[in-house]
Amino acid sequence: MQVWFYEAFEEEERAIRALLPEGVNAGFASGTLAEVGHARPPARLVSTRTQSAVPDAWFGHLDAVLSRSTGYDHLRDLRARGFQGALGYLPRYCHRSVAEHVLLAVLALSRRLPRQVDQARRFDRDGLTGREVLGRTAVVVGVGNIGADVVHLLRAVGMDVVGVDPRQTLPDVPWLDPEEALPRADVLVLAMDLNSTSRGWLTAERVALLPAGALVVNVARGDLAPSSVLLEGLRAGGLGGVALDVYASEAALAEALRRGERPEDPEALAALELMARPDVLCTPHNAFNTEEALARKAGQSVEQVVAWLERGAFVWEAPG
Numbered sequence: 001m002q003v004w005f006y007e008a009f010e011e012e013e014r015a016i017r018a019l020l021p022e023g024v025n026a027g028f029a030s031g032t033l034a035e036v037g038h039a040r041p042p043a044r045l046v047s048t049r050t051q052s053a054v055p056d057a058w059f060g061h062l063d064a065v066l067s068r069s070t071g072y073d074h075l076r077d078l079r080a081r082g083f084q085g086a087l088g089y090l091p092r093y094c095h096r097s098v099a100e101h102v103l104l105a106v107l108a109l110s111r112r113l114p115r116q117v118d119q120a121r122r123f124d125r126d127g128l129t130g131r132e133v134l135g136r137t138a139v140v141v142g143v144g145n146i147g148a149d150v151v152h153l154l155r156a157v158g159m160d161v162v163g164v165d166p167r168q169t170l171p172d173v174p175w176l177d178p179e180e181a182l183p184r185a186d187v188l189v190l191a192m193d194l195n196s197t198s199r200g201w202l203t204a205e206r207v208a209l210l211p212a213g214a215l216v217v218n219v220a221r222g223d224l225a226p227s228s229v230l231l232e233g234l235r236a237g238g239l240g241g242v243a244l245d246v247y248a249s250e251a252a253l254a255e256a257l258r259r260g261e262r263p264e265d266p267e268a269l270a271a272l273e274l275m276a277r278p279d280v281l282c283t284p285h286n287a288f289n290t291e292e293a294l295a296r297k298a299g300q301s302v303e304q305v306v307a308w309l310e311r312g313a314f315v316w317e318a319p320g
Contacts, residue, residue: 001025001027001042002024002025002043002044002045002305003024003027003045003047003309004026004028004029004041004046004047005026005028005046005047005301006029006032006033006036006047006052007029007032007048007049007052009030010030012068012297012298013028015298016028016302020305021306024305024306026305027042027043031258032048032051032052032053032251032255033046033052033054034053034251034255035255035258040058040061044063044064045062045064045066046062046064046065046066047065047066047067047068047305048068049069049285050069050074051250051254053074053251054078059082062085063085063086064085064086064087064088064308064314065085065087065088066087066301066305066314067088067090067318068089068297068301069089069090070089070093070094070095070145071089071194071220071221072319073195075087075089076195076318076319079320086312086317087314087317087318088304088308088314088315088318090300090301090304091145091316092145093288093293093296094146094287094290094293095145095146095148096292097288097289097292098150098191098219098287098288099146099150099153100290101219101245101283101288102150102153102154102189102217102219103150103154105217105219105243105281106138106159106189106217109217109240109242110130110131110132110133110215111131112127112128112130112241112278112279114278114279114280114281115127115278115279116128133154133157133158133187134157134158134159135158135159135160136159136187137159137160137184137185137187138154138159138160138161139162139164139176139181139182139185139187139188140154140161140163140189141178141181141189141190141191141192142164142190142192143164143165143167143169143191144165144193146191146220147163147165147192151163151170151173154187161173162174162175162176162184163175163176164177164178179209182206183210184211185210185214186213186215187214187215188202188210188214188215189217189218189219190202190216190217190218190219190220190224191219192224193220194221194223194224198224199224200223200226202224203229204232204233207232207233208238210239212237212238212240213240214239214240215240215243216239216242217243218242218243218244218246219245220246222244222248222249222271226248227244227247227248227268227270227271227273227274228266230244230270230274231270231273234274234277234279234280239279241279241281242279242280243280243282243283244271244283245285247267247285248267248268248270248271249265249266249268252265253265253267253271253272254284254285256268304316
């Protein structure tokens with residue numbers, strides 16, 4: 001076996017198989033590395049998404065890891081643990097699809113769509129009055145490939161947008177420090193990288209800086225905004241709604257839900273409480289998943305695999 005793909009959902013596996021060159025021997029599993037239970041690497045190159053943790057026991061038996069993701073924090077952690085092999089990722093396959101998901105979430109929360117769908121069964125219109133987004137302010141934290149598209153789409157529907165990012169890549173965006181920007185945020189969008197300084201970025205103190213009724217949308221990494229902090233913000237009435245595509249302790253949450261069990265991890269339990277609320281919109285780390293992005297993802301994944309098999313190096317190496 002030359003390469004093994006973990007966390008490959010049905011459409012993804014089909015798209016990758018269609019593009020793999022003849023003679024490349026590949027295996028696929030829908031579960032995480034832990035769920036599949038391989039005791040040793042099934043190939044010298046393995047490909048995961050974000051929920052699989054490569055065990056230390058595999059070091060020395062594994063030459064390369066390809067993460068089919070734009071984020072690479074988990075690869076950075078793998079390197080820090082001593083893994084010496086090649087590490088690859090996919091930096092630019094889903095920026096438009098994730099940005100469109102942000103727009104979807106902002107509009108859905110603004111119009112109380114989760115509650116509307118639930119109350120339609122009773123044709124009950126009480127408590128459903130929403131807000132128009134025209135003229136409201138969105139604060140986008142992290143204005144990279146995805147964040148830049150978020151800025152353009154939110155502006156297209158008439159929102160004012162403020163950026164929080166030390167790189168300040170877009171010349172026509174007002175840039176502020178977090179403590180200056182948060183009090184202006186009718187909508188807060190988290191689109192930054194996860195690293196040692198951004199982990200737990202959305203604290204209770206920062207939630208308290210937001211205007212009453214502010215919406216929070218996280219499409220980056222769950223550990224940027226702990227579920228327990230978001231849950232308390234909603235319970236206290238400060239937050240008006242939350243949209244999550246990513247979760248703190250995401251692997252524990254996802255694996256427990258797929259087994260039909262209740263997770264033990266406190267952050268995963270807080271995420272379950274969020275999922276049950278009518279002011280929360282939750283999706284299963286699926287903001288990337290459009291036909292167009294899936295085609296780009298499959299094509300770039302195969303390009304990475306072929307490059308490593310032929311040259312021993314990825315086209316896109318994960319930054320250190």
